[in-house]
Amino acid sequence: AQTVTQSQPEMSVQEAETVTLSCTYDTSESDYYLFWYKQPPSRQMILVIRQEAYKQQNATENRFSVNFQKAAKSFSLKISDSQLGDAAMYFCAYRSARNTDKLIFGTGTRLQVFP
Amino acid sequence: DGGITQSPKYLFRKEGQNVTLSCEQNLNHDAMYWYRQDPGQGLRLIYYSQIVNDFQKGDIAEGYSVSREKKESFPLTVTSAQKNPTAFYLCASSTSLTGSNQPQHFGDGTRLSIL
Numbered sequence: 001a002q003t004v005t006q007s008q009p010e011m012s013v014q015e016a017e018t019v020t021l022s023c024t025y026d027t028s029e030s031d032y033y034l035f036w037y038k039q040p041p042s043r044q045m046i047l048v049i050r051q052e053a054y055k056q057q058n059a060t061e062n063r064f065s066v067n068f069q070k071a072a073k074s075f076s077l078k079i080s081d082s083q084l085g086d087a088a089m090y091f092c093a094y095r096s097a098r099n100t101d102k103l104i105f106g107t108g109t110r111l112q113v114f115p
Numbered sequence: 116d117g118g119i120t121q122s123p124k125y126l127f128r129k130e131g132q133n134v135t136l137s138c139e140q141n142l143n144h145d146a147m148y149w150y151r152q153d154p155g156q157g158l159r160l161i162y163y164s165q166i167v168n169d170f171q172k173g174d175i176a177e178g179y180s181v182s183r184e185k186k187e188s189f190p191l192t193v194t195s196a197q198k199n200p201t202a203f204y205l206c207a208s209s210t211s212l213t214g215s216n217q218p219q220h221f222g223d224g225t226r227l228s229i230l
Binding site: 004009035037042043044045046047050091093102103105106107108 | 148155156157158159160163173174203205207218219220221222223224
């Protein structure tokens with residue numbers, strides 16, 4: 001069974017600085033998708049970025065980028081130029097391309113942004 | 116605007132009572148999901164549905180039931196058999212289950228508490 005591990009329960013960053021959130025996963029599959037979701041205090045889950053496993057190029061979305069290391073089964077999220085509005089819980093999630101009935105989530109990392 | 120509407124935002128259950136959480140989407144999505152979120156844990160899948168009149172159990176289906184009579188609606192009933200129902204419940208939808216990298220879109224959630 002696939003698992004997703006986020007080893008950092010909490011992280012903090014100064015406004016305008018860069019922070020990296022870690023995520024590792026375990027799977028025997030070669031084709032899958034990875035996602036980072038943000039959950040602000042409002043509790044709504046918001047997609048931040050996605051990565052297809054067959055793509056070697058790391059995904060980027062404005063200030064958000066990933067470091068996808070397929071062999072190491074690592075999928076970290078880098079937030080550049082951090083803003084106060086980035087403060088939230090961040091969840092890493094895995095989705096099989098073959099059996100795509102569910103997202104498997106990590107336990108989350110709470111990010112605090114200090115002015 | 117298209118989206119997912121969950122109601123109510125807060126719900127209280129008495130002992131031995133069944134309660135139903137509503138989830139409606141106007142995104143024309145085929146697939147819908149129910150997740151449970153507990154403190155310190157990621158989201159866990161309760162039930163999901165690919166098409167109308169069909170649904171499948173997720174990882175923690177015991178004590179819950181669902182129906183999918185309309186494409187737009189996927190209500191979740193928390194039965195009296197669910198002994199620890201206090202949690203935050205999130206509904207999600209996506210375009211399809213198979214071979215797609217499309218993310219799941221989430222509602223704002225319902226917080227269920229025991230009286």
